[in-house]
Amino acid sequence: MADEKKGDLSSLGDDKGGKAKAPKKPAEKRFTVPVFAVCVVAAAVIGVLVGKFLLGGFAGGAVTGKTTLSEGELDSTVGSYVYQGQTHAITARQALGAATGVDAAKQDDGTYTMPSADNVLDYARNQVLAVAVKAEGIEVSDEDMATYAKDTLGTDDYASLASTYGMSEDEVKEVVRQSAGVKRLYDKVVGTDDSAQAPETPAEPAEGSEDAATADYGKYIVGLLGDEWDADKGTWAREDGPYYAALKDQSFSADSATYDQAMTAYYVAYQQYSQQASSQSATWSQYVNGLLANASISIGELVS
Incomplete structure (x- = not known):
């Protein structure tokens, strides 16, 4: 008899470009203990x-x-x-x-x-x-x-x-x-x-507006930057963080950014989340083991 497939830790893998992928939803409507995505490997x-x-x-x-x-x-x-x-x-x-x-x-x-x-x-x-x-x-x-x-x-x-x-x-x-x-x-x-929360994906632009810079994307990016961004000066507060490394050659502000720039910030945020979630999972697995x-x-x- 084939074994039943169980839910387990959400996938935190990276694609070939080094950008973290969000976990996929399960195909089946079935749940076991624990329902949440932190059960033991x-x-x-x-x-x-x-x-x-x-x-x-x-x-x-x-x-x-x-x-x-x-x-x-x-x-x-x-x-x-x-x-x-x-x-x-x-x-x-x-x-x-x-x-x-x-x-x-x-x-x-x-x-x-x-x-x-x-x-x-x-x-x-x-x-x-x-x-x-x-x-x-x-x-x-x-x-x-x-x-x-x-x-x-x-x-x-x-x-x-x-x-x-x-x-x-x-x-x-x-x-x-x-x-x-x-x-x-x-x-x-x-x-x-x-802080160990998966970031929300920025809304996709309307067809034909993929390259348009908007205030919504600018606000989205700045909302992720944390202490890497100086809101008063409207520029980088420090240059040793992961967001700066990814966006240092990009021109954007809190009032103007493109969808591609927002997605770059999203992938950085998801990578940070992925690393922290992996560390938490390891701690939990060690405890349960x-x-x-x-x-x-x-x-x-x-x-x-």
Whole structure:
């Protein structure tokens, strides 16, 4: 059975010209914990778990060697994890509910698709993170959930989200609750820095006005320059910054600049954001890997 594709860190790659590209939107309407784009890089996590990442390492009530499940087998064990001295079984219902929703796994013949190894692994990771959230004294209220859902998914209408993502309303609420908690944990570990925000792309000019200089583009550029620009004198405040390096040969002002000049400033701003976001991601991954290094995760032989 093919593994389900998961959301992960947003792409921060550069094109051949050295200009950072904005992350692409996911093609599928599916989300897992964490919904936001700061979850752990899977390869790094699995690397930490070498020696503790087992296949078929448990027995007793487990279903193995199958590709589908009957409804009566949804509560059968498909994996387990040991964390802080306690062993926890993972059922097919839990793994599917957190990944795709149980109903979405139901097939035309009434059987259910077996959860993939990634589904089971993701569920175990997220439970370890949930323990860390609780240990930090983070509590997520209904209001916190609503705010997070609006900010991340555009709405806190859980019934609508359930319909859109093919999940039950309770499954959606649980994903949002866990994601909101992990986001708070992320902010505590990494810190909240308003400068680590992707810049807005300047509006494209009307056809036939591509080379026209406007006040809007001038205002856009100056708004990005920060302490590199002296607003009173209308010129550079210093010449050792990345914006100066990119725009030093350009003639512009707060009242007049072209679209191309604005895009040059945008690419510099995005590169700065990209570097800071990468640093934050590395800090978060190191923290989570530290947690998971103390966990043992076993996954049943899910397919024959």
